[in-house]
Amino acid sequence: MKQASLLLFSFFIIFTASSVQAKQTVSVDYMHGFDDIDGMRFAYRPLEQTLTTDWFGDLKLYWEVSAVVWEYGENDTHSTSYGASLTPVFMKQVSTLYDKYPVYIEAGIGASYIGNQKVAGKDIGSNYQFEDRLGVFVEIDKKQHVALRYMHFSNGGFNNDNPGLDFLNLSYAYHF
Numbered sequence: 001m002k003q004a005s006l007l008l009f010s011f012f013i014i015f016t017a018s019s020v021q022a023k024q025t026v027s028v029d030y031m032h033g034f035d036d037i038d039g040m041r042f043a044y045r046p047l048e049q050t051l052t053t054d055w056f057g058d059l060k061l062y063w064e065v066s067a068v069v070w071e072y073g074e075n076d077t078h079s080t081s082y083g084a085s086l087t088p089v090f091m092k093q094v095s096t097l098y099d100k101y102p103v104y105i106e107a108g109i110g111a112s113y114i115g116n117q118k119v120a121g122k123d124i125g126s127n128y129q130f131e132d133r134l135g136v137f138v139e140i141d142k143k144q145h146v147a148l149r150y151m152h153f154s155n156g157g158f159n160n161d162n163p164g165l166d167f168l169n170l171s172y173a174y175h176f
Contacts, residue, residue: 023048027173031068031151034166037120039070041169060091064110072120081119083153085112085131102139108132112153125159137171147171 025048029041043066051059063086070081087110095103112129135149153165 023175025062025173025175027147027171029147029149029169029171031070031167031169033070033072033120035072035120035122037070037072037165037167039068039167041066041068041171043067043173056092058092060104062089062091063087064089064108070119079116079118079120082115083112083129085110087111087131087133089133091137097138104137104139106133106135106137106147106149114153119165122163122165123161124153124155124163124165125161126155128155128158129153129165130156135169135171137173143175145173145175147173 025043025045027041027043027045029043031037031039031041033039043064045062045064048060048062051061053059066085066087068083068085070083072079072081087108089106089108089110091104091106093102093104097103108131110131112131114124114127114129117124117127130153132152132154133149135147137145137147137149139145147169149169149171151167151169153167155162
């Protein structure tokens with residue numbers, strides 16, 4: 001239930017939009033799961049918005065649509081799972097490396113659909129999941145960034161079977 005409350009909070013956060021940029025982004029992530037699940041994640045962001053908040057100052061918000069494919073097991077017990085997500089993500093610049101590379105933190109909670117209710121031998125309780133993320137990324141230049149993020153998929157306790165899926169991702173993004 002906590003994830004549902006946070007998701008609703010993200011939709012109802014009070015802010016003033018100061019600019020919307022039609023800066024589109026595509027990204028690819030290598031995902032390594034805590035249960036020896038490996039995968040690839042492909043994402044698209046149609047725009048980025050700068051927000052001014054009372055609590056956090058200037059934030060950036062982007063909506064991301066993504067597709068994932070996960071593989072688990074050896075050849076004789078191999079399984080593949082697919083998923084798709086829609087996630088609002090907030091990001092805040094927290095530092096700069098070498099006075100040249102902006103460093104951001106990001107956080108978001110979105111909605112996911114996982115094609116199989118069994119992933120890596122675990123019953124995840126539902127095809128419908130929340131996608132939670134925390135990450136840090138470095139802007140290499142105005143067109144590229146690299147990120148390291150932790151992602152967690154869970155049905156939020158709406159079902160008794162809720163083992164969750166945890167991943168560390170290494171991501172490369174290109175802005176155009």
